[in-house]
Amino acid sequence: MIDHYPVPGFGTLKSEILDKGLCTGCSICTIMCRFENLVFEDLPVMKQECSSCQLCNIVCPRAGEISQKLQKDWEILDRHAIIRSARSTDEGILKVCQDGGVTTSLLWYALSRGLIDGAVVSGVKDLKPVPIIASTYQELVSSAGVRYSPSPTYQALLSHSRNGNVKGREARLGLVGTPCQILALRNMQVPDIEGAVLEPSDLIKFNIGLFCMEQFDSSFLEYLKTKIDMQNAKKFKMTGNGLNITFADGSKILVENAEIRNFVRSNCRVCVDFTSKYADISVGSAGSPTGWTTVIIRSDAGRAIYSGALRCGHIIENQKSPNHMTIERLSKKKIGRDRI
Ligand SMILES: Cc1cc2nc3c(=O)[nH]c(=O)nc-3n(C[C@H](O)[C@H](O)[C@H](O)COP(=O)(O)OP(=O)(O)OC[C@H]3O[C@@H](n4cnc5c(N)ncnc54)[C@H](O)[C@@H]3O)c2cc1C
Ligand code: SF4
Numbered sequence: 100m101i102d103h104y105p106v107p108g109f110g111t112l113k114s115e116i117l118d119k120g121l122c123t124g125c126s127i128c129t130i131m132c133r134f135e136n137l138v139f140e141d142l143p144v145m146k147q148e149c150s151s152c153q154l155c156n157i158v159c160p161r162a163g164e165i166s167q168k169l170q171k172d173w174e175i176l177d178r179h180a181i182i183r184s185a186r187s188t189d190e191g192i193l194k195v196c197q198d199g200g201v202t203t204s205l206l207w208y209a210l211s212r213g214l215i216d217g218a219v220v221s222g223v224k225d226l227k228p229v230p231i232i233a234s235t236y237q238e239l240v241s242s243a244g245v246r247y248s249p250s251p252t253y254q255a256l257l258s259h260s261r262n263g264n265v266k267g268r269e270a271r272l273g274l275v276g277t278p279c280q281i282l283a284l285r286n287m288q289v290p291d292i293e294g295a296v297l298e299p300s301d302l303i304k305f306n307i308g309l310f311c312m313e314q315f316d317s318s319f320l321e322y323l324k325t326k327i328d329m330q331n332a333k334k335f336k337m338t339g340n341g342l343n344i345t346f347a348d349g350s351k352i353l354v355e356n357a358e359i360r361n362f363v364r365s366n367c368r369v370c371v372d373f374t375s376k377y378a379d380i381s382v383g384s385a386g387s388p389t390g391w392t393t394v395i396i397r398s399d400a401g402r403a404i405y406s407g408a409l410r411c412g413h414i415i416e417n418q419k420s421p422n423h424m425t426i427e428r429l430s431k432k433k434i435g436r437d438r439i
């Protein structure tokens with residue numbers, strides 16, 4: 100491992116993001132490093148010399164200003180966004196999903212209709228998120244639900260980056276991510292003067308952004324293991340009071356907010372985007388009844404996927420609209436919260 104870096108380049112990423120505890124763990128910088136010098140090991144780690152190409156700083160969702168074009172375009176789309184409560188019609192998805200299973204159903208609709216070849220999602224191993232490209236129903240279903248620790252989502256795209264194989268470069272993909280991960284993708288998709296975007300973001304045909312208030316350090320899982328029978332923990336759900344854990348036998352416990360506060364990641368304390376405002380489609384539980392997903396459809400790409408899935412019966416809509424006030428209140432809470 101190399102510990103001296105020329106500035107700018109990895110030196111800037113290290114001093115401005117990593118050393119300040121702002122890294123979200125998205126891992127997008129590591130797939131941008133053309134020389135494969137930067138690898139992801141819980142955080143980006145420099146293995147060789149940095150050529151100061153700056154690509155890692157350009158795509159990092161915590162470095163620099165958000166592109167003005169991106170902000171302007173999405174402000175306009177936001178004005179025309181449609182908001183719905185919806186639910187999957189697929190029993191297999193409903194059994195394992197977090198809320199209404201809309202996320203997994205939209206991906207399954209796109210995959211089964213041949214609109215995409217795969218979906219970048221966060222699978223799970225030993226309760227930790229493991230990024231994969233799901234290309235079957237079974238792979239999608241096994242990655243449904245929520246992990247409240249960072250998923251290095253973009254690692255799934257390593258073999259599709261410039262150094263990857265030709266087939267990888269031809270793939271059409273969907274992607275699910277937290278707001279910081281969606282911003283990372285949009286940073287890659289800001290067109291240059293010739294209209295080109297950074298590879299491999301051109302492969303992502305639509306994305307689904309999750310609502311997100313915060314995530315926890317991996318030490319939280321270790322802490323829970325000392326208190327709870329985590330082998331039998333089946334579902335985790337954050338609520339206003341804390342983390343609800345449901346076990347295989349149907350019993351539940353609540354880990355209260357006061358107990359979990361210290362495990363909130365430092366990068367999440369500076370984050371102000373609750374609803375994934377740069378996503379094609381945003382999804383969350385806030386605003387909808389239990390068992391339903393709140394869905395915000397923002398872009399043409401999002402509209403095509405959502406209306407197709409609705410038309411083909413993959414999802415159904417609740418007659419009642421989501422509660423806008425709840426979503427607004429939580430968005431404001433995130434912007435205004437204590438940043439320590
Ligand atoms: C860390 C985190 C915090 C959240 N906080 C809130 C909140 O405060 N308020 C709220 O209303 N909603 C929040 N959500 C979103 C909510 O929990 C559901 O994911 C959303 O409602 C979609 O439900 P669904 O049943 O349609 O999803 P499902 O069909 O179950 O699909 C869930 C998708 O999320 C992906 N995923 C799971 N964990 C991660 C992860 N760590 N990183 C990236 N992708 C992941 C899975 O791969 C899957 O594709 C949060 C989600 C996450 C991951
Ligand atoms: S992407 Fe460029 S600036 Fe960043 S570490 Fe790699 S070579 Fe250095």
Ligand code: SF4
Nearest residue numbers: 122123125126128159
């Ligand atoms: S936030 Fe993402 S892009 Fe930025 S340093 Fe961390 S892993 Fe790299």
Ligand code: SF4
Nearest residue numbers: 278279311313367370
């Ligand atoms: S709170 Fe912000 S930084 Fe933290 S995981 Fe969610 S979107 Fe990313």
